[in-house]
Amino acid sequence: MFLGDSYTQGFGASAPTTKWSTLVAHDAGWTEINQGQGGTGYVTTAGVTSCGQEHCPTYADRVADVIAAAPDIVVIAGGQNDRWALGTDPEFVHAAVTETFRLIRAGLPNARLIAVGPSTAEPATAMITDLDGWVQIAAQRVDAEYVSLLDPVVIRASMVVADGVHVNDAGHRAIADRVLATALTPAD
Numbered sequence: 001m002f003l004g005d006s007y008t009q010g011f012g013a014s015a016p017t018t019k020w021s022t023l024v025a026h027d028a029g030w031t032e033i034n035q036g037q038g039g040t041g042y043v044t045t046a047g048v049t050s051c052g053q054e055h056c057p058t059y060a061d062r063v064a065d066v067i068a069a070a071p072d073i074v075v076i077a078g079g080q081n082d083r084w085a086l087g088t089d090p091e092f093v094h095a096a097v098t099e100t101f102r103l104i105r106a107g108l109p110n111a112r113l114i115a116v117g118p119s120t121a122e123p124a125t126a127m128i129t130d131l132d133g134w135v136q137i138a139a140q141r142v143d144a145e146y147v148s149l150l151d152p153v154v155i156r157a158s159m160v161v162a163d164g165v166h167v168n169d170a171g172h173r174a175i176a177d178r179v180l181a182t183a184l185t186p187a188d
Contacts, residue, residue, distance in 0.1 A: 001033045001071035003059055005078040006050065007119060007175065008036025012166030021075070023176035028183050033069055035062060041081035042096040060100045067107035074104055075179070076144075077116035079131050086127040097134045098141070105142035113144030116179055121160040121167065124150050147182045154178050 002008050002021040010019030017026075025032035037057075039050025046056040059076065066074060082093050104113060117132040124132075132150050139146040149155070159171030167175070 001066055001069055001074045002036060003062060003066055003074065003076045004036045005040050005081050006036065006038030006166060008034065008077050009038050010036065011038055012161045012168055013172050014169050018169045018172055020172040020175040020179065023173060024179050024183055027176070027180055030073060033071060035066065039081055041079050042100055043085045043093050044081045058096065060096055060103060063100065063103040063107065066104060071111060073112045073114065074108060075114045075116060076100065076104065079118040079135060080120050080128060082131065083127060086131060090127065090130065093131065094134050098138045101138040101142045101144060113139070113142060114147060114179070114182060115139035115144045116147045117149055119149040119155055119175065121155055121165055145182050147179050149175060149178060
């Protein structure tokens with residue numbers, strides 16, 4: 001199960017098979033269930049222009065669906081859509097990150113959880129770096145594995161599509177390779 005935003009949904013990829021989550025699932029031998037919804041985040045909802053539906057809820061609001069699917073592995077990715085909320089109420093975002101991971105672990109106590117921090121097509125701001133740190137801490141608290149896309153930086157300028165936000169196939173492959181470095185390592 002992949003829970004995430006437009007990167008997870010596959011924006012910028014030339015085909016559904018070239019998005020990072022599909023590449024990870026294929027290379028790891030997993031069956032992919034993709035819950036990527038563009039424009040969403042830990043506190044951010046989206047609508048038709050971002051996710052293709054009238055309303056796409058936050059990560060925490062989608063946890064019940066994740067738990068109901070009873071996956072063996074859950075990859076929670078993103079958060080960069082919360083950058084606007086980070087500027088006005090960072091503690092709200094921090095609490096939502098913590099709660100999302102807590103809820104998933106409570107509902108899936110035996111699942112393997114992999115947390116993928118936020119990515120960005122532009123240089124990471126201090127707020128995005130803080131968010132990445134919060135994801136790492138939240139992951140550690142629930143015995144999830146953590147993958148940083150910021151340290152070292154995964155996305156290069158040549159990987160960004162014309163919209164300036166999403167990544168092309170090379171960017172999706174780079175994200176997949178970073179996640180696979182963790183996913184293919186047996187969990188302790």
